[in-house]
Amino acid sequence: MLTPPRHWGHLPFFQESLPAIRTALEAESRPVLPPAKQVFAALDACAPADVKVVILGQDPYPTPGHAHGLAFSVAPDVAPLPRSLANIFKELRDDLGAAPPDGDLHFWADQGVLLLNDVLTVPAGAARGHRRLGWQRLVPQVLDALSDRPRAFVLWGNDARGHAARLQDKGHFVLQSAHPSPLSAYRGFFGSRPFSTVNAWLRQQGHAPINWTTP
Numbered sequence: 001m002l003t004p005p006r007h008w009g010h011l012p013f014f015q016e017s018l019p020a021i022r023t024a025l026e027a028e029s030r031p032v033l034p035p036a037k038q039v040f041a042a043l044d045a046c047a048p049a050d051v052k053v054v055i056l057g058q059d060p061y062p063t064p065g066h067a068h069g070l071a072f073s074v075a076p077d078v079a080p081l082p083r084s085l086a087n088i089f090k091e092l093r094d095d096l097g098a099a100p101p102d103g104d105l106h107f108w109a110d111q112g113v114l115l116l117n118d119v120l121t122v123p124a125g126a127a128r129g130h131r132r133l134g135w136q137r138l139v140p141q142v143l144d145a146l147s148d149r150p151r152a153f154v155l156w157g158n159d160a161r162g163h164a165a166r167l168q169d170k171g172h173f174v175l176q177s178a179h180p181s182p183l184s185a186y187r188g189f190f191g192s193r194p195f196s197t198v199n200a201w202l203r204q205q206g207h208a209p210i211n212w213t214t215p
Contacts, residue, residue, distance in 0.1 A: 005040040007047035011141045017134050024133050030123035032130075033060050034067040041069025042116045045109035048145050052112035052207060053152040053198055056139065056160035058179065059119035062127045071115040072180075073105035087180040087189065095193045098213040107215040116142065118159040140166060147172070150205065152198045156180060156189065173201040 002022055004014040025032055034041070060067035061082050066074050072085050081089065081103045089099035100107075105115060118139055123129040143153075143166050150171035155161045157179030167174050175197060178188040199209035 002036055002039055005043035008040075008043045008142070008145070011138070011145065013138045013141050017137045021133050021135065025121065028123060030126065030129075031064065033062065033064065033122050033124055034069050038067075038069035039120050042071060042109065042114055043142075045070065045106065046112060046114045050112045051114045051146055051151060052202065053154065053210060054114045054116060054143075054146065055154045056156065056163065057115075057117045058157050058159045059117050059128055059130065060122045062122045062125055062129070064124050067122065069120075070105055070109060071117045073108075073115060074103035076102040076104040078103050083182045084180045084185075087182065087185045091180070091190055091192070092195055092212060094190070095195045096213055100213055100215060104215070108210065108212065111210050113210060114142075114146075118163075139163060143167060152201055154194050154198065157184070173198070 002018060002025075004018065008014075055071060057071035061074070063082065066078060066082055068075055072088060074082060074085060080086070085103050092099040109115060116139065119128070119130055119133070119135040120138070121130045121133070121135070140163065143163060147167070147170045150173065152173045153167055153175070155164060155174065155176045161176050164174055164176060175192070175194055177192040177194065178184040180189045195210070195212045202209050
């Protein structure tokens, strides 16, 4: 059962779009990732007032056991890391000289980093297989809800970058690059220094920087 996240349940998406998505997921013959109780984990972890940084991705990892509701994150016992996350950690080491000890990024969420995908479910083994279910109606509403004050937005990949226009002229810091997947990381993700760049902006705004490396 997909239960709307407590602090975001006021968004129209949950009354207008979620019922049809539930129906479609119930009719899905393939295993759906992540498990239902984790689909809204990113929003459950960050109330709107607590969000300092938003990192937008595409859709969950399609490998069983990987996706757990936070974009790019995996459970701490997952090894080897998904290739996109391995590339994120490579960029972290190049940018800040260190990376977390495992792939669990809940400690980012605890600091106000919303790790949100454009699509929140995926059929096992079929990347981007749920792009037509209607999930994309959610992210614009989340972004509008977060436009009450300047925040940092990190848009990785074309799906995420498609939301850039919505963030203009609102005082936000918007950083765009290629997706960290092996297919595109060398087209602008590597060398983009997103972590130090976001922290520099947060300091300019009078906010504490994000600890990206040490849980």
